[in-house]
Amino acid sequence: MRTTAFHLVTRKETPQDAEIISHQLMIRTGMIRKLGAGLYTWAPLGLKVLQKIENIIREEMNAAGALEMLMPAVQPKELWQETGRIEDFGGQLLAIHDRAERDYFFGPTHEEVITDFVRNEVNSYKQLPINFYQIQTKFRDEIRPRFGVMRSREFIMKDAYSFHLNHESLVETYEKMKLAYTNIISRIGLDFRCVLADSGAIGGSGSQEFHVIADSGEDAIMYSETGEYAANLEKCEAVGLLDSRAAATAEIEKIHTPEQKTIDSVAAFLQVDKTQTIKTLLVAGVDEPVALVVRGDHSLNEVKANNLASVASPLRMLDDDEIKAVAGCDAGSIGVKGFKGHVVVDRTVANMSDFICGANENDYHFTGVNWDRDASFDEIQDIRDAQVGDPSPDGVGTLNVARGIEVGHIFQLGNKYSKAMNAVVLNEQGKSQAMEMGCYGMGVTRMVAAAIEQNHDDKGIIWPANIAPFAVAILPMNYQKSERVRRTADELYESLTSQGIEVILDDRKVRPGFMMSDFELLGIPHQVIIGDRALDENEVEYRNRTDMESIRVSRDTINDFLAEQIKA
RNA sequence: CGGAACGUGGCGCAGCUUGGUAGCGCACUACAAUGGGGUUGUAGGGGUCGGAGGUUCGAAUCCUCUCGUUCCGACCA
Numbered sequence: 001m002r003t004t005a006f007h008l009v010t011r012k013e014t015p016q017d018a019e020i021i022s023h024q025l026m027i028r029t030g031m032i033r034k035l036g037a038g039l040y041t042w043a044p045l046g047l048k049v050l051q052k053i054e055n056i057i058r059e060e061m062n063a064a065g066a067l068e069m070l071m072p073a074v075q076p077k078e079l080w081q082e083t084g085r086i087e088d089f090g091g092q093l094l095a096i097h098d099r100a101e102r103d104y105f106f107g108p109t110h111e112e113v114i115t116d117f118v119r120n121e122v123n124s125y126k127q128l129p130i131n132f133y134q135i136q137t138k139f140r141d142e143i144r145p146r147f148g149v150m151r152s153r154e155f156i157m158k159d160a161y162s163f164h165l166n167h168e169s170l171v172e173t174y175e176k177m178k179l180a181y182t183n184i185i186s187r188i189g190l191d192f193r194c195v196l197a198d199s200g201a202i203g204g205s206g207s208q209e210f211h212v213i214a215d216s217g218e219d220a221i222m223y224s225e226t227g228e229y230a231a232n233l234e235k236c237e238a239v240g241l242l243d244s245r246a247a248a249t250a251e252i253e254k255i256h257t258p259e260q261k262t263i264d265s266v267a268a269f270l271q272v273d274k275t276q277t278i279k280t281l282l283v284a285g286v287d288e289p290v291a292l293v294v295r296g297d298h299s300l301n302e303v304k305a306n307n308l309a310s311v312a313s314p315l316r317m318l319d320d321d322e323i324k325a326v327a328g329c330d331a332g333s334i335g336v337k338g339f340k341g342h343v344v345v346d347r348t349v350a351n352m353s354d355f356i357c358g359a360n361e362n363d364y365h366f367t368g369v370n371w372d373r374d375a376s377f378d379e380i381q382d383i384r385d386a387q388v389g390d391p392s393p394d395g396v397g398t399l400n401v402a403r404g405i406e407v408g409h410i411f412q413l414g415n416k417y418s419k420a421m422n423a424v425v426l427n428e429q430g431k432s433q434a435m436e437m438g439c440y441g442m443g444v445t446r447m448v449a450a451a452i453e454q455n456h457d458d459k460g461i462i463w464p465a466n467i468a469p470f471a472v473a474i475l476p477m478n479y480q481k482s483e484r485v486r487r488t489a490d491e492l493y494e495s496l497t498s499q500g501i502e503v504i505l506d507d508r509k510v511r512p513g514f515m516m517s518d519f520e521l522l523g524i525p526h527q528v529i530i531g532d533r534a535l536d537e538n539e540v541e542y543r544n545r546t547d548m549e550s551i552r553v554s555r556d557t558i559n560d561f562l563a564e565q566i567k568a
Numbered sequence: 569c570g571g572a573a574c575g576u577g578g579c580g581c582a583g584c585u586u587g588g589u590a591g592c593g594c595a596c597u598a599c600a601a602u603g604g605g606g607u608u609g610u611a612g613g614g615g616u617c618g619g620a621g622g623u624u625c626g627a628a629u630c631c632u633c634u635c636g637u638u639c640c641g642a643c644c645a
Contacts (some may be wrong), residue, residue, distance in 0.1 A: 012595090441644095441645050511607065
């Protein structure tokens with residue numbers, strides 16, 4: 001490709017509305033352009049990268065035995081009524097209708113459609129297991145799209161759905177998909193981690209997420225520093241920190257604590273460590289208000305709380321008026337002693353003694369509180385966020401934290417959808433049986449952004465070799481006037497192209513500095529600078545985008561040299 | 569959805585307080601010089617100021633409504 005025949009529009013200035021580096025660089029290089037909130041046009045340059053990622057995904061999915069197909073993006077509302085997921089997805093569903101006022105959703109995911117397809121196509125256990133996938137545009141009406149294509153509303157996802165006669169078969173395919181995902185992200189060239197995850201609105205029994213490690217990641221990944229354990233913070237088990245409850249040593253005492261409304265201020269006021277205090281949070285429950293109790297220095301894990309049977313879903317904190325009605329005081333003084341309602345305590349809290357809590361009366365706290373003697377709880381649950389330094393749940397090492405970008409999520413769905421939609425097969429005994437399902441998502445457009453987050457410097461993108469839009473950039477100095485430079489550049493271009501190497505030759509009439517800056521921004525892995533200066537010695541210059549060190553290479557051997565570099 | 573801000577050529581911004589029918593940088597076009605790190609000069613093209621309504625002799629500027637965008641919080645590939 002010659003730049004004059006390509007669409008290359010770079011920008012020197014950082015766009016004002018781009019927060020993170022990948023978004024900035026994608027706009028500056030001209031890979032994407034914004035059409036509206038969370039809507040992006042993929043320019044030819046961006047699409048090249050996107051398609052490379054798609055192809056890697058295809059190859060690995062095919063190799064893992066999955067079958068590519070394509071389902072409609074627009075889905076009849078009736079399908080969603082069958083599974084009752086309209087509520088789960090809520091406002092994220094883009095509702096549309098046709099001229100006859102029939103209702104549709106623009107698909108945010110395709111469990112319903114595939115299950116409908118399979119219930120009609122698959123009738124016998126002999127057709128199982130089977131795994132279908134597609135690479136397709138999805139739409140989720142995100143409340144807050146941001147970070148360019150990292151969290152856009154319209155995006156491209158690879159989604160796969162597997163069907164099985166039994167759980168063992170599901171697990172087998174699940175493991176295959178896990179391996180395929182590992183291969184895909186490795187081939188793309190990114191540093192990632194597979195972690196335990198909450199299944200959220202998709203549902204099912206078990207799931208794992210694939211996170212590309214990057215400081216700008218929206219998720220916190222907890223991992224054992226010395227072991228194998230890794231989990232999304234929202235899923236990461238927080239072990240109880242006290243082995244057993246010490247005997248009570250203090251008498252309960254009501255203390256006047258004027259204007260002390262936060263754990264920090266109460267602890268400072270009473271001159272105790274925050275670990276001696278507890279925090280009581282009131283949320284809406286299924287039957288009655290629920291008090292969720294965590295240690296003062298811990299934070300409530302809302303995903304875990306949301307998953308509790310006694311807690312109303314979605315999780316909702318009581319507002320000031322409700323708190324007053326339930327506890328008889330304001331939010332800063334709630335406590336467990338005398339609390340009327342369902343009380344859920346964190347594992348750590350269950351083992352505390354002589355602790356401090358609110359007195360359910362404004363400006364008063366209790367000290368020396370002890371379970372059984374002074375207060376009681378209904379359940380012990382893991383409801384807090386794990387913290388750096390906590391013991392790893394698998395007993396190996398302690399936890400540390402990293403930021404991650406979720407690029408993939410695999411689920412063991414079980415029969416949630418097949419039961420709801422009556423997707424059954426006849427088993428060997430001729431009996432009707434709901435199929436077991438797995439589903440496996442991967443954010444294709446997000447992967448592009450994640451790759452940039454992980455591979456850039458102050459000059460621009462540094463593409464991993466397997467997804468670079470071009471492998472080689474030929475940068476001729478004074479292409480327009482120097483016959484010699486022009487001929488050398490053209491010859492090299494033809495030669496590399498004929499070998500199937502993707503080359504971009506910058507034949508624009510621009511100054512050297514401009515051209516070099518542009519290609520540093522674009523991040524093409526291998527760059528060849530052709531100028532009269534080196535040609536005087538029958539040489540050209542080679543630079544690798546990673547280290548940017550110039551190497552003089554003979555004009556006669558540059559072709560082989562490049563082929564070697566690309567292979568390496 | 570709650571909180572904040574912004575909307576002026578393709579991009580980044582000034583002008584708005586103290587109304588008098590638009591300006592700067594980048595980009596773009598032409599010519600010339602330059603020719604190894606976003607060079608320089610000259611000459612150009614392009615906007616009626618998000619939209620609607622109002623106040624006024626007169627509105628980018630004041631008022632009202634509306635649409636859009638972005639940022640901070642709860643969701644997800």
